[in-house]
Amino acid sequence: MAPFDIAIVSVFLMASPVILAPCCAKSRGLTIYLSFAVTAAASLAAVAAGILAVHYGTNTSAIVQMGLPDLPFHLRLDPLAGFFLCVIGLLSLFVSIYSIGYVKGFSPSRPIVRFVVFYALFIVGMLLVVLADDAFFFLVAWELMAASSYFLVMYEDEKAENRRSAYLYLVIAHVGAIAILLSFGVMAGLANGFESFQGYTFDSMRATTYPVGWATAAFLLSFFGFAAKAGVIPLHVWLPEAHPVAPSNISALMSGVMLKTSIYGIVRITFDFLKFFPWWWGGIVLVLGLISAVLGVLYALMQHDLKRLLAYHSVENIGIILIGLGLSMIFTSFQFPVLAALALIAALYHTLNHAMFKGLLFMGAGAVLHATHERNMEEMGGLIHRMPWTSVFFLVGCVSIAALPPFNGFVSEWLTFQAFLLSPALQRPILNLLIPLGAALLALTGALAAACFVKAFGVTFLGHWRGHQSIQRVHEVGWHMRTGMMLAAVTCFALGIFPTIVINWMDVLPERLVGGRIAASAGAYGWMWLTPYARERASYSGFNVFIGIMLVVFVVWLLLHARKKAVHRVPIWDCGFEKINARMQYTATSFSMPIRRIFGFFFHIREESQAVEPIRHPAYPEKLQYRLRVRDRFWNWLYKPIGEGAFFIARKIGNLQQGRIQVYLIYSLVTIIVLLVFLG
Amino acid sequence: MTTSFAAQVNSIMAALILLTAFGLLVQRRILGLLHLFAWQGLFLCLSTAIVGYVTGVHHLFISSILTLTLKVIVLPYILYALIEKLHIKKEIETLVNIPATMLIGIALVIFSYHLTAPITQLSTLVTRSTLAVALATVMLGLLMMVTRRHAVTQIIGFLALENGLFFAATSATYGMPMVVELGVALDILIAAFIFGIFFFHINTTFDSLDVEQMAKLKEED
Incomplete structure (x- = not known):
């Protein structure tokens, strides 16, 4: 089967729970097992389609006679779509397995059919967003994704807080969608004149050369729209509200892959449609990326709600991805295709990595929530003794997101650093200032992220139990949830150990988009050594680092255990206090x-x-x-003034409405006279 | 009857229609308003008949007969029955005092003449001089709706406005096509029924037909 057919099968399979779940709604267990097994299988098909599409560099398209008359839907599977198909499929596979256990833990009074239906529609929406090949279908899929995720965030709708957060999410998603729609409008109009609709296909947008002014308008509009979905600062306010209140498997999907669809959109529009752009577009993306990365991690550090902390980290990681994209755009506009390819690979690799470790972390947070019914870290502690598996997987996620070797986060951040460090002197002084500064800020981000996850892991899993209820009722989660987390953790590890293979696989993307490739130099020294540019400049071997770490662990273990003395646990030294307790x-x-x-x-x-x-x-x-x-x-700085301004204007305009018929009639009379005077 | 004589007669009719329109503006009593409205309908009917006779556009006779039945007989009768039923015969107060309303009305008439001057110069129809009056009647009808606060007077204002529109159609193009005119006549009839129902509801809800009361429906902020 061709990759495109597999992708279509995957979409249909993914959509099938919409019909299946209501049919077997009588049996709760059957609904859960059947639906999530089907979505897992569909995800697997999506992964297969994605891997093959990127591997063979396929470029298949199809026209579906649906939608409005004369405006059929177009579908297309190219390597870029394939890559994102792979990202979406991989995480939704893990999350679907995890969901079997997680959804079973919902209280029996909660209806689950609607959860399953929206879950399936949500993933279908994401798959179709990347498969869509015309503006119309793209927006339909985009809205399908936004609306179904809104209902999922609203799932526990008995709390006012949840309803408020979901509403905020919906509002910002739609403000963004309007901007995207306008951007497509600009491009379609320039592609085929403003009289006909035929410019709405991506093919015609791709084939057009845009005047710089209009291209800038299209870019800024689409960037604004996608940034609202991705949670780029200052459009991030919905993320820390919506993620904590959504069920954890949904947070994992939203943070892990839904945000990535906007990265897809930015790459698609910038590199595929507009193609030629001035350097300052890249500058904007880079600066916003840096702001999001640094502020995102700083805000994350201040949180003690585990899921809110993770949500702010999504802002940070989207920032890191945008840094890569921004650099790639700058290098493209200065005609450095190889460097642009390196930066683009770094950004896309981080997209994949973030999907894996953020999905893993949210699943871990969900497991903790499932076991303790608590989101506040101050009420946890010492969970490592009760939940050993979860804590190991969570630790893998923490190490990955903190960008420590040998896990995957390190590879992509390291590649981003390489893009910074290899950047030659550019002709713009401001860029020569910005790029070293950016590298420094990225380093700061990495350090702060590490601090943040020392806190997250340490306070949650280490030490003593601080909660008010007894720790005795906290138990390790079931094997479905553990399997989901384990698969994600293993993927994090594999992506950190075998980056050369992955880069070799995805090398076709930068070749198509920016006209450069790095696989030849990156894999020049075999699969073990990642040498993005040249070995003299930089090289990294995840495998060797892993072996080194294992050696150290082994030696330490030997030193402890080889002395034929059993290790025994004693109370912690209490510094002269008589008794040390959890509150200290x-x-x-x-x-x-x-x-x-x-x-x-x-x-x-x-x-x-x-x-x-x-x-x-x-x-x-x-x-x-x-x-x-x-x-x-x-x-307070941005949203409150806008909100208050809107209410102020609305009140002023509301004064027009007096409730007296005569006043309304005067409006008509005056309008008629004015029109007669000026147009008569 | 020669064309120029017909034009003269038609102009007299136009003048009378304008006069009744001003009459409607100043009349305080509701029965008086009803009579004036019936007179206006009669003049309109005569004017239409004359135009139809002179120009040989015979479907204007049908329009004329329709006007006579509906606007001179049926509608005034319906309104009269309504007034009887709801016991509203007392004098009605206006929002703006009457001299001021008159002044605004005069300004509107001058404005209409000014506005239609270029059209009158271009047109070759017998009725060309009456277009300004027709427009003025529309404006005066609207003005009446604005300045009165009683629901029945507002309806009369609306019907006067419709008279003006009809007159404009006759004077600008010798009437609309037959189908359209029949449709409009039917609409007017139906509108009258709907108004009747509304009056009844307004009256039972607010215990008065003063539309000022409807300001209570506005949501407070």
Whole structure:
């Protein structure tokens, strides 16, 4: 079967739970097993189609006689679509397996058919977004994805907080969709004149050369639209609201792959349709990427809600991907195809990696939530003893996202650094300033991300249990959820060990998009050594690092165990206190305190401590009450003024409406007279 | 009857229609309004008949008869029955005082003449001089709706406005096609029924036919 046919089969299979689930709604277990097994199989087919499409560099398209009369839907599978098909399929495979266990844990009173139906539609929407080959179908798929994910975020709709978050998400998604629609309008109009609709196919947009002014308009509109979906700062406010309240498997999919569809959109429009662009487009993308990366990780550090923390990290990682894209655009406009290919590979590789580790982390957070019914990290601790498997997988995710070798996050961030470091002197002084600064900020981001995940993992899994309920009721999650997480963890590991193979596989993408390729130099020294440019400049071998780490672990283990003495556990040294208890631990808030002090101006901090005075003497308070609220400044700076301005204008316009018939009639009379005067 | 004589007669009819339109603006009592409206319909009917006779466009006779039945007999009768039923005979107050309304009305008439001057110069129809009056009647009807606060007077204003439109059609193009005119006549009839139902509901809801009361329906902020 050709890759395109496999992709179509996958879409149909993915859509089948929409019919299957209501049919077997009588049996809850059957619905769950059948639906998620089918979506897993469909995801597997999508992965296969994606891998083959990229491998063979296929370019198949088809026309489906659906939609409006004379405006049929176009489908196309090219390597770029194949790559994203692969990303979407891979994560939805893992999440589907995980979901079997996770959805079974929902309380029995919750209807699950609608969850399953929207889950399937959501993934179908994402698959069709990348397969679509005309503006009309793209937007239909885009809206399918947005609407079904809205219902999934709303799934636990009995809480007002969830409804509010979902609404915020929907509003921002639609503001973005309007911008995307306008951008397509500009391109379609220039492709085939504003009188006919035939410019709506991507083929005609691809074949057109655009004047710079209109191209810039199209780019800025589409970038705004996709940035709203991707959560680029300052359009990120919906992410930390929607991700925590969505069910965890949905957060994993939304953060892991749905955000990536906007990366797909940016790459598609910029490199495939517009093709020739001035360097400052890349500059904009780079700067916004840097802002998102640094601020995203800083805001993440301040969170103690595990899922909210992860949501802010999605902002950070989208920033890192945009840094790669921005560099690639800059290098393309200065005619450095090989460097552009390197930066593009870095960005796309990070897209794949982020999908894997963020999916893994959200699944881990879901497992913790499932076991403890708690999202607040301050109420956790010591979970490593109760949930050994989950903690190992979560640790893999943490190490990956913190960009530490030998896992995958390191490879893609390292490639991004290589793109920074290899960049030659460009003709624009501002870029020569920006690029080293960008490299420094990226390094800062990496360091802060590492700090953040030391906190996330340490506070959640290490130490003692801080919760109010007994830890005895916390148990390891079932094998479905563990399998899902394990597969994602293994993929993270494999992507970190075999980057050369992956780069060799995806080398066709930069070749088609920016006209350069790096596989020949990247894999020049065999699969073990990744040498993106030349061996003298930089090389990395994930495998050797892994072997080295294993050696150290082995040696340490030998040193501990070879002395024929059993290792025995004793109480922790209590520094002279009589008894050490769980409340004396480092908390998430205290851990992030130094960073909160240093970067305080980025946050809206309200901190108050109050001595609750005892009966005896004010000098010896028995209790201290400490309250801390850290919020992101953008809400007050950007969204509140806009919202208030809109209400102000609406009230002013509302005054037109007096409720008196005479006033309305005067409006008609005046309108008639004015029209007669000016047009008569 | 020669064409020029017909044009003269038609102009007199136009003048009378304009006069009744001003009459509608100033009349305070509701029965008086009804009478004036019936007179306006009669003049309109005569004017249409004259134009039809002179130009030989015979379907204008049918229009004329329709006008006579509907606007001189049926509609005034329906409104009269309504007024009787709802016991509203008292004087009705206007929003703007009457001299001011008159002044605005005069300004609107001058405006209409100014506006139709270029059309009148180009046209060769017998009725060309009456176009300005027709437009003025439309404006005065609208003005009446704006300045009155009683629902029945607003309906009369609306019907006067429709008279103006009809007159404009006759004077600008010797009438609309037959089908359209029949349709419009039917619409007017149906509108009258709907108004009747609305009056009834407004009256039962607010215990008055003063449309000012409907401002209560507006949502408070």
